[in-house]
Amino acid sequence: MVVAMKKLEQIEEIEKRLPGLDCGSCGSPSCRAMAEDIVRGDAKEMDCIFKLRDKVTSLAEQMVELTNNNKQGE
Numbered sequence: 001m002v003v004a005m006k007k008l009e010q011i012e013e014i015e016k017r018l019p020g021l022d023c024g025s026c027g028s029p030s031c032r033a034m035a036e037d038i039v040r041g042d043a044k045e046m047d048c049i050f051k052l053r054d055k056v057t058s059l060a061e062q063m064v065e066l067t068n069n070n071k072q073g074e
């Protein structure tokens, strides 16, 4: 019972971090189903194409910033 409650909490926490578009692009029919898959260990948050896009954008911005910082130090 405690384990089930803990899993439910995890599902709800993960679901809040997902975009809520229920687009199905990750292979799960909804963001809620995706959160359940993640808790079961059958998926990762980065399987969401929107989360992946945000991560790639963030990494690209960090690389540009690093490059600019290195150029200033030359």
Ligand code: SF4
Pocket: 018, 019, 020, 021, 022, 023, 024, 025, 026, 027, 028, 029, 030, 031, 034, 047, 048, 049, 050, 051
């Ligand atoms: S790809 Fe992302 S937004 Fe679309 S259903 Fe999956 S978790 Fe939700």
